[in-house]
Amino acid sequence: MNVALPNSENRLYTLDVLRGVAALCVVFWHWQHFFYDGGAPVNFDPAQQPFFKPFTLLYQHGGLAVQLFFTLSGFVFYWLFANEVANRSLPAARFAWDRLTRLYPLHLVTFLAVAGLQSAYSNSHQGYFVYPFNDAYHAVLNLLMMPAWGLEKGWSFNAPIWSVSVEILLYAVFFLVCLSRRGRWPLTVLALALGSYLYPQVYKLGSGVLCFFIGGVTYGLLQQIRRWAGDTGAVWVTVPLCIVAWGWLIHGADALNGNLLLYVCYPLLVAALAGLGFLWQGLGRRWGWLGDISYASYLIHFPLQIIFALALDAFAFPRTVFYQEWVMLLFFAILIPLSLVSHRWLERPVQRYLRQRRPAALGKE
Structure with a gap:
């Protein structure tokens, strides 16, 4: 996913790269979609998936990259916008307009694409591809970017948008928290505690609230370390701690420790890369394009999966063809250039057009 950065001077390319890699992790996690019949995989052998050995962690836990998105968003929003909101130099209406113009255009395009593709899929199959609730009610929720607010009956349309739907709520809470000025850090910790209470029972909202405000606290702590020890000292503190935490996570237990990942490893990873x-x-500018395409690759990969399923079904390939490495290579060979095209020729021009025509009541840049 992408969190909008105001300009190239306010970019941490290290975090851009991390965001882009996280988006691709979700694609690996969703490769299992090709073996769904209805709402669950059938006759599915995870170990046969392409390049399984080197990417086992992604196939088994790639879905947790969404929580990394939330942590990154919290860090970046506290970094870029918290002071402006607290100082009243960023009006709520302009903040909302800027977020909307960044997120909504591609969401609308991919929603319409999935609606059409699911209709085509259901005409030739017994049901929809993976996500079943593609009715008028859920269409309205998706158009309003509300498919993960607790009003839904289940997964619908371009379901990965759920995390963006949660982020819309998080932006509103973030804005209100920062308006409190001196109270923003106590309220941030309170919001983090609320997320910890909700997660994992209320998975969507709970994980969003928890990780977004963990990201905010991570930014605050890193800033304190930078004040005390400078940028070099911050790197010497965060990077070794990050290496130790991830080593403990990966090699110190037979099963992935979700609490260690969310509360320790993700924040330290973000802090270390931001410190660098x-x-x-x-640093990382050469690979910054991965961050540029993160939102596109995240939203486009599911409609592209439907296209692949329809195409290979039409040529009478069995679904086991998706165990073949060449199919995955072909998929990424299409997804990544398509995401680059989307970012350059759809997202950026539409965002620029809409922001240039921002209603006068919302204020100037």
Whole structure:
């Protein structure tokens, strides 16, 4: 996913790269979609998936990359916008307009694409591809970007949009928290505690609230370390801690420790990469395009999956063809250029057009 950055001077390319990699992790996690019959996989052998050995962790736990998105968003929003909101220099209406113009255009395009593709799929199959609730009610929820607010009956249309739907709510809470000025950090910790209470029972909202505000606290702590020890000192603190935490997570237990991942490993990873980015401006610039396409690759990969399923079914390939490595390579060979095209020729021009025509009541840039 993509969190909109105001300009190239306010970019941490290290976090851009991380966001882009996280989006691709979700694609690996969703490769199992090709073996669904209805709402669950049938005759599915996870170990036969393409390149399974080197990417086992992604196939088994790639869905948790969404929580990394939330953590990144919290960090970046506290970094870029918290002071502006607290100082009343960023009006609520302009903040909302900027978020909407970044997120909604591609969401609308992919929603319409999935609606059409699911209709075509259901005409030639017994049901929809993976996500079943593709009716008028859920269409309205999706058009309003509300498919994960607790009003839904289940997964619908371009279901990965659920995390963006939760982010819309998080932006509103973030804005209100920051309006409190001096109270923003106590309220941030309170919101984090609320998310911890909700997660994992209320999975969508709980994980969003928990990880977004963990990201905010991570930014606050990193800033304190930078004040005390400078950028070099911050790197010397965060990078070794990050390496130890991830080593403990990966090699210290037979099963993935979700609490360790969300409460320790993700925040330390974000802090370490941000610290490196603050110390060496431009670090990771060459791979910053991965962050540019993260939102597109995240939203486009599911409609592209439907296209692949329809195409290979039409040529009478069995679904076991998706165990073949060449199919995955072909999929990524289409997804990544398509995401680049989307970012350059759809997302950026439409965003620029809408922001240039921002209603006068919302204020100037």
